[in-house]
Amino acid sequence: MGAKPRIGVFKFSSCDGCQLSLLDCEDELLAVAGAVDIAYFPEATRAEDEGQYDIALVEGSVTTLHEAKFIHSIRDRSTKLITIGACATSGGIQALKNGADVADFISAVYTNPEFISTLDSCTPIKDHVPVDYELRGCPISKHQLIELIAATLAGRWPQTPPHATCMECKRAGHVCVMVAAGSPCLGPVTHAGCGALCPGYARGCYGCFGPKERANTSALAARLAENGADGRAIRRLFSTFNTNAPAFRQEAQRHG
Amino acid sequence: MADAATPVVIEASALDQLISILKSKGFEVLGPVRRDGAIIHDHVESSADLPRGWVDAQSGGRYRLHQEGDAYFGYTVGPSSWKRLLHPPEQPLWRCGTRDGEIRIDAAPVDETRHALLGVRPCELAAIAMQDKVFLDGPYRDPHYAARREGLFIVAVNCSRSAETCFCTSMGTGPKARECYDITLTEFSDGRFLANAGSTEGTEILGALSGRPADAADVDAAEAATDAAARQITRRLETRGxxxxxxxxxxxxxxxxxxxxxxxxxxxxxxxxxxFCTDVEEINDLASGDSARVQRWxxxxxxxxxxxxxxxxxxxxxxxxxxxxxxxxxxxxxxxxxxxxxxxxxxxxxxxxxxxxxxxxxxxxxxxxxxx
Structure with a gap:
């Protein structure tokens, strides 16, 4: 590979947690900084956004008119556009407003609602521009971020398999919290990537990485109900960081 | 000293003798322990680590432990099989990089630790025998599996209880061990064990434990225990055709x-x-430029x-x-x-x-x- 790839890190509606994963690389941070040219990253440098990028890492969802326009500018100036995190890939927790009365939310949350200018919906980046690759998670896994950078530099496809979190859970040797304790767990329908963090602490999976491929949410929901969860509990379980991901949204609506 | 054909009756206290002898011979002893609401396998230092008095209740999608009796091996099988040790979830294969201008490939070292497995169930012995065929018998012998397998010492425990999910009797694999063990134990309700040796090394270690030669009544009692486990099995898989x-x-x-x-x-x-299926994944090291291949379940x-x-x-x-x-x-x-x-x-x-x-x-x- 020739010159170091030029990278820009962009924030849309989000909490910054995913882009901070880049700074959280700790041991690997120097290696990452040595391998790529981080040209725009407001969390870390004062450099201005200008010119073309080999890779744009985009965090956050589109919730304002400005964002809906700006994402096209980034797409036009980037060879590869990679979305990072639940907000960018599915809309994030703020997508709870989709289908609700946004004016109600605004007046409930803000002292001066007149300063708020927002769209009625909250959407993932891929609804607006073509996306080359996406990293799931709330927040993303730093291991997957490093894998993405290392694989891109090596010229191979990154390994961020879309199978269930259960595979990571079993490989790690955790005892299944659903089978052994009856805890509600979204692991069987959730995209792997976190390393089965919550089951490792005897908690059910919250579905931070969104739906796995072919997520059979209705079969899982039926079992959660047999284990004692009522409709409201099941709806809320599917209505968190990936509430707007189609598989989770549709399952939540079935328990509405 | 007992020979391989002579069963021995040992007291529960001999379990600690057995663990000590195995450790003194350089084995890492792995056995059943209770953790996170299940019986899993981990290092055991003494019989105090064993899940004495804990039994499992199992059904489709459900596993719970409760206290009942005082048997050391009253549970059946937990979520973790011995596959985790012999064919681990992650196995580095090799690493490659440039050293002094030359490309160098280094194979991952094989693990030559000798493990002693305590409490292997008859169905698990059958599973190990099946994985032996997969990893050792074909044209592509797995050196990592082979190294772990060759160093193994197996203390099997026959089942005196079955879970609702067990169906070894349909598959001809239990509840009594027939082969592939060094020592096999059958636990009696009074806390003693009938012990059989199945290898030269097993005979030698069994001979060093405090016990007495079994008589016909002991052998019958052990048969009765495994027969009772077989009778408890309600699940059936018809394999004919x-x-x-x-x-x-x-x-x-x-x-x-x-x-x-x-x-x-x-x-x-x-x-x-x-x-036994695995995938092989590449890992690239950003700092050194090295790459490595890792085998994963x-x-x-x-x-x-x-x-x-x-x-x-x-x-x-x-x-x-x-x-x-x-x-x-x-x-x-x-x-x-x-x-x-x-x-x-x-x-x-x-x-x-x-x-x-x-x-x-x-x-x-x-x-x-x-x-x-």
């Missing part, structure tokens, strides 16, 4: 029915003591398993994935390895989050195939 039935039923409507319930989460394949329940470059997954539907798993396990495994791939441990039933039951699915396909 099953390979042909499965191989000739690819379009059976039952596959759609099970696919509607199947989560495709792969838990069944992870907990199965014989499932894979599963036929994932899209990646049959992904072909440019073509997507061959087995896209849950129906085709479940059919592949069960047909391989119960039918084509015979063609490949000369036995069924199922040992009847019931783990895939218990640890399936929605409790899909391989015996029920096989019976459903057999029933309507034969009936029609």
């Amino acid at each position: 099953l390979p042909e039935i499965l191989k000739t039923s690819p379009e059976h409507p039952r596959w759609d029915e099970v696919a509607a319930r199947c989560l495709g989460c792969a838990n069944c394949t992870m907990v199965c003591p014989t499932c 894979a599963s036929c329940f994932t899209a990646d398993f049959t992904y072909l470059h440019g073509g997507g997954a061959v087995r896209e539907s849950s129906r085709s994935r479940y059919r592949q798993w069960m047909t391989h396990k119960l039918a084509t495994w015979h063609d490949q390895f000369g036995t069924s791939g199922c040992v009847g441990c019931g783990r895939c039933i218990t640890w399936c989050p929605v409790g899909i039951d391989i015996t029920e699915e096989a019976a459903a396909i057999r029933g309507s195939t034969e009936g029609g």
Whole structure:
């Protein structure tokens, strides 16, 4: 590979947690900084956004008119556009407003609602521009971020398999919290990537990485109900960081 | 000193002698321990680490421990099989990089630690024998598996109790150990054990334990214990003609029915003591530029398993994935390895989050195939 790839890190509606994963690389941070040219990253440098990028890492969802326009500018100036995190890939927790009365939310949350200018919906980046690759998670896994950078530099496809979190859970040797304790767990329908963090602490999976491929949410929901969860509990379980991901949204609506 | 043919009766206190002797011979002793609400395998330092007085209740998608009696080995099988040690979830294969201008490839070292396994169930012995065929008998012997396997010392424990999910009697693998062990124990309700040696090393170690030669009544009592476990088994998998039935039923409507319930989460394949599939992944080191290959447990329940470059997954539907798993396990495994791939441990039933039951699915396909 020739010159170091030029990278820009962009924030849309989000909490910054995913882009901070880049700074959280700790041991690997120097290696990452040595391998790529981080040209725009407001969390870390004062450099201005200008010119073309080999890779744009985009965090956050589109919730304002400005964002809906700006994402096209980034797409036009980037060879590869990679979305990072639940907000960018599915809309994030703020997508709870989709289908609700946004004016109600605004007046409930803000002292001066007149300063708020927002769209009625909250959407993932891929609804607006073509996306080359996406990293799931709330927040993303730093291991997957490093894998993405290392694989891109090596010229191979990154390994961020879309199978269930259960595979990571079993490989790690955790005892299944659903089978052994009856805890509600979204692991069987959730995209792997976190390393089965919550089951490792005897908690059910919250579905931070969104739906796995072919997520059979209705079969899982039926079992959660047999284990004692009522409709409201099941709806809320599917209505968190990936509430707007189609598989989770549709399952939540079935328990509405 | 007892010879291999003479069973011995030992007191429970001899378990500590046994563990000490194994440790003094350089073995790392692994056995059952209670952790996070289940019996799993880990290092044991003494009999105090064993889950004495704990038994399991299992059914489809459900596992619970409770206290009952004071047996050391009153539980049946937990989520973790010995596959975790012998064929681990992650196995580095090799690493490659440039040293002094030359490309160098270094194979990952084999693990030569000698392990002693305490409390291996008869169905688990059968599973180890099946994995031996997979990893040792073919043209491509797995050096990592071979090193771990060759150093193994196995203390099997016959079952005196069965879980609701057990069906070893259908598969001919239990509840009494027949082969593949160094020592086998049968626990009596009064806290003593009948011990048999199955190898020269087992005979030597058994001879060093405090005990007395067993008499006919002891042998009968041990038989009665395993007979009782066999009688407790209610689940059955009819294997007669099953390979042909499965191989000739690819379009059976039952596959759609099970696919509607199947989560495709792969838990069944992870907990199965014989499932052996792996993927090889590349890891690139950003700092050094080195790359490494790591072997990881894979599963036929994932899209990646049959992904072909440019073509997507061959087995896209849950129906085709479940059919592949069960047909391989119960039918084509015979063609490949000369036995069924199922040992009847019931783990895939218990640890399936929605409790899909391989015996029920096989019976459903057999029933309507034969009936029609």
